[in-house]
Amino acid sequence: MSKINKILVIRLSSLGDIILSFPLLKKLREIFPSAEIHFFTKEIYREAVEMNPFVDKIHILGDTLSDSRKVVKENQFDLIIDIHKNFRSIYLTAFNGKNVKRYKKDNFKKFLLVNFKIDLLKNSVPVYKKYLKTISDFIKEGDYDFSTSELVFEKEKEIEGDYIVIAPSSKHFTKRYPENKFVNFINEFQKNNKIKFILVGDNSETDRKICSYISDNCSNTLNMCGKLSLNKLAGILYNSTKIITNDSAILHLSEALGKSVNAIFGSTVKQFGFFPQLKDSKVFEISGLKCRPCTHIGRDKCPEGHFRCMEEIQLIVSS
DSSP states (O other): OOOOOEEEEEEOOHHHHHHHHHHHHHHHHHHHHHHHEEEEEEEGGGGHTOTTTSSEEEEEESSHHHHHHHHHHTOEEEEEEEESOSHHHHHTTTHHHEEEEEEEHHHHHHHHHHHOOOOOTTTTOOOOHHHEEETTGGGGTOOOOOOOOOOOOSOOOSSSOEEEEOOOSSSGGSOOOOOOHHHHHHHHHHHTOOOOEOOOOSSSSHHHHHHHHHHSSSSEEEEEEOOOOOOHHHHHTTTTEEEEEEHHHHHHHHHTTTTTEEEEEESSSSSSSSSSSSSEEEOOOOOOOOOOOSSSSSSSSOOOOHHHHHTTOOOOOOO
């Protein structure tokens, strides 16, 4: 095999998936210490990739696919790793590199599990490991353990005292623990422990509305939703006492920082590959519901109308 001097990793979205590529980037740097590692993504995710010290150059998806394809061609990469595997990423790389690797999505198996509850994913592989398997030719057997990332961010603690971070939102309704249940949890928790709660989320209307509702109905909370860069968010998570989150990018960012999480899963399940990986992380879910999973990405409403997968979860976190 010819020497590998230049590597391209492609993951165009979303934030959680990009963070889950970090163990792959770390392994690539370990295997190819002198190679240039490039990363292709969208502008909105640039900051996330910039936090990773193993990436030498970031390429941003251009206005046209043809322009982006030219960038790939001009760089003459020795190894291209496509961990997005959709029309765009295939177009960017087809006949455009010496050695192209793509990851396995298992979309048909997900379809069977969601729609017919036929589970062919019982021995499912976590997404981070699927990404690593794209370079199985270079990895020793059994060397696929999850690893935290040596991210570059502002680690200095900016909030005095101990605090718990709650990320109460998610892009889809069926992946959100109800905000009134977060209110009940915080108020009950603070009866015996006056610790501060920090609320985080992006600047979307949904996230801001949920965090405002919780803040308005709880004491000793600090609403930082929509106010933090990803760099600052990493610092807030890194210095926290505990982290409570739905199935969202916050989960994966926290674990990349080496922080265990309390993760709440409603309509999605472990078989899809996005469950926590750290030993001390904890998952809250209602196992055995016949309607679960109803989706592999999330829905705008519960198709059964009862939302039992979230409504029946009792969030209990030790003080």
